[in-house]
Amino acid sequence: MSSYLDLVHGHPQVLEGNEVTGDSAAGNLALKAHWSDLQAHDARQVSRFEVDMLSIRWRTVLFAFVVTLALAPSKISTQQVESVRSQEGMVSSQQWIASQIGADILSSGGNAVDAAIATGFALAVTHPTAGNIGGGGFMVIRFPNGQSTAIDFREKAPLASDPEMWLDENGEYSSDIHHRSHKAVGVPGTVAGFDKVHRLYGAAAWADLVQPAIDLAGKGFELSESLAGSIERFASRSPYEATVSVFSKGGTPYQVGESWSQPDLARSLERIRDDRRDGFYQGETASLIAAEMRRGEGLITLEDLARYQARERATIQGTYRGYDIISMPPPSSSGVAIVTMLNILEAYDLPGMGHNSAEYIHHLAEAMRRAYRDRAQFLADADFSDVPVQRLTSKEHATWLRRNIDSERASVSHPTDVEMAPESPETTHYSVVDVNGLAVSVTYTLESGYGSGIVVPGAGFLLNNEMGDFNAGPGLTNENGLIGTAANLARPQQRMLSSMSPSIVARDGALIAVIGSPGGRTIINTTLQLILNMVEFGMSISEAVAAPRIHHQWLPDRIRIESNGISAQVQSQLEQMGHIVQVGGRQGSANSIGVDLITGERIGAPDPRSPDSGARGN
Numbered sequence: 001m002s003s004y005l006d007l008v009h010g011h012p013q014v015l016e017g018n019e020v021t022g023d024s025a026a027g028n029l030a031l032k033a034h035w036s037d038l039q040a041h042d043a044r045q046v047s048r049f050e051v052d053m054l055s056i057r058w059r060t061v062l063f064a065f066v067v068t069l070a071l072a073p074s075k076i077s078t079q080q081v082e083s084v085r086s087q088e089g090m091v092s093s094q095q096w097i098a099s100q101i102g103a104d105i106l107s108s109g110g111n112a113v114d115a116a117i118a119t120g121f122a123l124a125v126t127h128p129t130a131g132n133i134g135g136g137g138f139m140v141i142r143f144p145n146g147q148s149t150a151i152d153f154r155e156k157a158p159l160a161s162d163p164e165m166w167l168d169e170n171g172e173y174s175s176d177i178h179h180r181s182h183k184a185v186g187v188p189g190t191v192a193g194f195d196k197v198h199r200l201y202g203a204a205a206w207a208d209l210v211q212p213a214i215d216l217a218g219k220g221f222e223l224s225e226s227l228a229g230s231i232e233r234f235a236s237r238s239p240y241e242a243t244v245s246v247f248s249k250g251g252t253p254y255q256v257g258e259s260w261s262q263p264d265l266a267r268s269l270e271r272i273r274d275d276r277r278d279g280f281y282q283g284e285t286a287s288l289i290a291a292e293m294r295r296g297e298g299l300i301t302l303e304d305l306a307r308y309q310a311r312e313r314a315t316i317q318g319t320y321r322g323y324d325i326i327s328m329p330p331p332s333s334s335g336v337a338i339v340t341m342l343n344i345l346e347a348y349d350l351p352g353m354g355h356n357s358a359e360y361i362h363h364l365a366e367a368m369r370r371a372y373r374d375r376a377q378f379l380a381d382a383d384f385s386d387v388p389v390q391r392l393t394s395k396e397h398a399t400w401l402r403r404n405i406d407s408e409r410a411s412v413s414h415p416t417d418v419e420m421a422p423e424s425p426e427t428t429h430y431s432v433v434d435v436n437g438l439a440v441s442v443t444y445t446l447e448s449g450y451g452s453g454i455v456v457p458g459a460g461f462l463l464n465n466e467m468g469d470f471n472a473g474p475g476l477t478n479e480n481g482l483i484g485t486a487a488n489l490a491r492p493q494q495r496m497l498s499s500m501s502p503s504i505v506a507r508d509g510a511l512i513a514v515i516g517s518p519g520g521r522t523i524i525n526t527t528l529q530l531i532l533n534m535v536e537f538g539m540s541i542s543e544a545v546a547a548p549r550i551h552h553q554w555l556p557d558r559i560r561i562e563s564n565g566i567s568a569q570v571q572s573q574l575e576q577m578g579h580i581v582q583v584g585g586r587q588g589s590a591n592s593i594g595v596d597l598i599t600g601e602r603i604g605a606p607d608p609r610s611p612d613s614g615a616r617g618n
């Protein structure tokens with residue numbers, strides 16, 4: 001059966017015409033491919049589908065009556081990270097108060113898009129490491145009729161950007177400028193993304209989706225142990241007065257259980273409530289951002305803000321053993337990489353190998369190694385360079401990548417190709433399904449935990465440091481982990497490459513799961529393993545989320561495995577195959593939703609790795 005992208009673009013893929021060199025005996029992945037059939041425009045196609053407007057309209061009327069009641073501040077109760085079932089809708093996020101706000105919107109007659117917007121604004125208040133209005137992200141939507149679409153609200157490079165902007169006055173690359181300066185801030189996309197998706201597919205009144213976040217920011221909410229500790233550590237290190245003022249009481253830490261309010265943020269949110277995107281990209285908030293940029297020698301101007309537009313894009317679609325995989329296109333690398341890896345793995349008997357056995361982990365790592373090499377070579381903002389999406393996600397390409405996987409020996413990643421820069425692990429993913437089966441998968445971020453660390457004085461929110469996801473500079477690839485390939489260099493208005501993987505799984509027209517995770521480059525592999533855990537090992541959504549995860553990203557050439565993820569024996573078997581194995585830490589926070597195909601129930605599966613996560617049904 002043709003995939004959606006084949007149908008749209010009508011280009012069945014063939015292997016002929018590819019010129020390939022490689023030393024398969026040595027497992028050499030230094031491959032050069034000449035793609036004669038590159039398709040530059042895959043990800044630029046805008047798709048827009050009819051939703052069930054009748055059903056939405058009667059629900060909107062009901063919404064108007066009950067909204068005031070439902071938006072009363074949520075009660076703080078003892079939080080336990082556990083799965084939740086509902087016959088109607090479900091929200092699963094990294095912060096349970098935000099999930100409750102989304103569920104309240106569903107109870108009031110809002111649809112899943114409305115709930116995703118309200119949850120996103122609430123996370124900007126309750127989950128400040130990654131929830132944001134000063135950052136950006138992606139949303140993948142599957143409609144009850146099986147059609148899908150994606151909203152790209154990734155940050156953009158300011159107009160004054162330049163591929164060499166990370167060099168200091170001596171012409172040397174500076175990691176500080178790249179990741180920790182005002183120049184590291186990309187033009188934020190979140191508010192434009194929420195505004196756009198609401199105009200396209202929302203049903204509830206916009207103001208009702210922002211108001212709960214305003215209430216949380218203005219009236220405050222009780223600090224959990226995890227959040228109190230996190231903001232104390234953050235504020236104690238911050239050089240910025242406005243940041244210290246938001247995240248502490250004039251330098252004194254907030255205590256666990258204390259109420260934390262953010263009045264400047266509440267006022268910024270009020271402007272968004274009243275003027276939608278113009279309340280952020282124009283007027284007072286825009287002026288405050290531009291003033292802070294001038295003060296800190298950042299690049300974002302009023303013009304950059306006014307010009308920012310979110311984009312609707314065609315989703316990446318693949319198939320795996322009869323399941324439909326729907327994920328994010330460029331500028332995220334996720335959809336392409338996940339589909340590539342699944343296509344490679346489809347040829348193997350994974351259940352026969354056993355979950356997290358040495359043989360299984362070896363084959364996963366080999367698939368990951370190859371997909372991440374492709375990612376480094378080909379993936380970037382498709383509005384600026386030709387990304388061969390159809391080619392990379394074809395079954396033929398996977399056959400070709402699979403040909404030199406040795407079932408008993410690790411391949412070798414060659415740093416002479418391209419190296420990858422280090423990346424921070426702070427982002428957040430949440431999932432929403434409503435009573436009609438409308439499904440929304442959202443991952444958004446400030447990039448590092450708390451982003452740039454810069455709170456806009458007077459506006460009360462953190463700015464991202466997403467420009468760090470651009471490559472270091474032309475030709476700056478070196479063995480210390482810099483990457484200097486052309487496609488993902490900072491250029492005016494370009495979006496930086498991402499790994500964020502909001503995804504949806506369906507089968508035979510039925511919704512199966514809404515998934516994704518934070519975790520920098522590990523995100524793609526976390527999402528892959530959620531799919532494999534369900535499809536290959538028959539795990540429930542909660543089991544799939546809880547199971548230990550592994551990560552390989554081509555370079556550095558090693559397998560990372562979560563603490564307690566494997567036995568000493570499996571580790572030793574992998575090492576005998578030639579793998580370097582590193583065990584420790586945790587990977588991701590995959591706040592997901594599954595659907596029980598027998599009862600139709602939505603199962604909210606918050607990730608037990610994050611203590612404040614929570615799912616709430618309506």
Ligand code: DON
Binds near residue numbers: 469519
């Ligand atoms: O877009 C990206 O891929 C990264 N900026 C995401 C950063 C991230 O996931 C940090 N997460 N926990």
